[in-house]
Amino acid sequence: METIAVIDFETTGLGPNQGGRATEIAAVLVRGGQVVDRFASLMKTGAWVPPQIEALTGISN
Numbered sequence: 001m002e003t004i005a006v007i008d009f010e011t012t013g014l015g016p017n018q019g020g021r022a023t024e025i026a027a028v029l030v031r032g033g034q035v036v037d038r039f040a041s042l043m044k045t046g047a048w049v050p051p052q053i054e055a056l057t058g059i060s061n
Contacts, residue, residue: 003031010057012047021047023059 007027013020026040042059054060 001032003029003036005029010059012049012053019047021045023047023049023053023057 005027006029007025009022010024010026011020011022022043022045024040024042027038028035029037049059049061
């Protein structure tokens with residue numbers, strides 16, 4: 001049975017050219033429609049998290 005990785009990044013903006021930085025990465029492994037493993041970690045990039053991103057993601061400075 002095939003295993004699929006689903007990955008999600010949370011950022012402070014649209015992209016690095018606009019000053020956006022990654023703040024969190026998460027992944028789940030799905031096999032047969034069931035989550036079989038998961039991982040999530042905040043990233044300390046030194047980037048300031050704007051209030052609108054904090055409201056959207058719940059991630060704060």
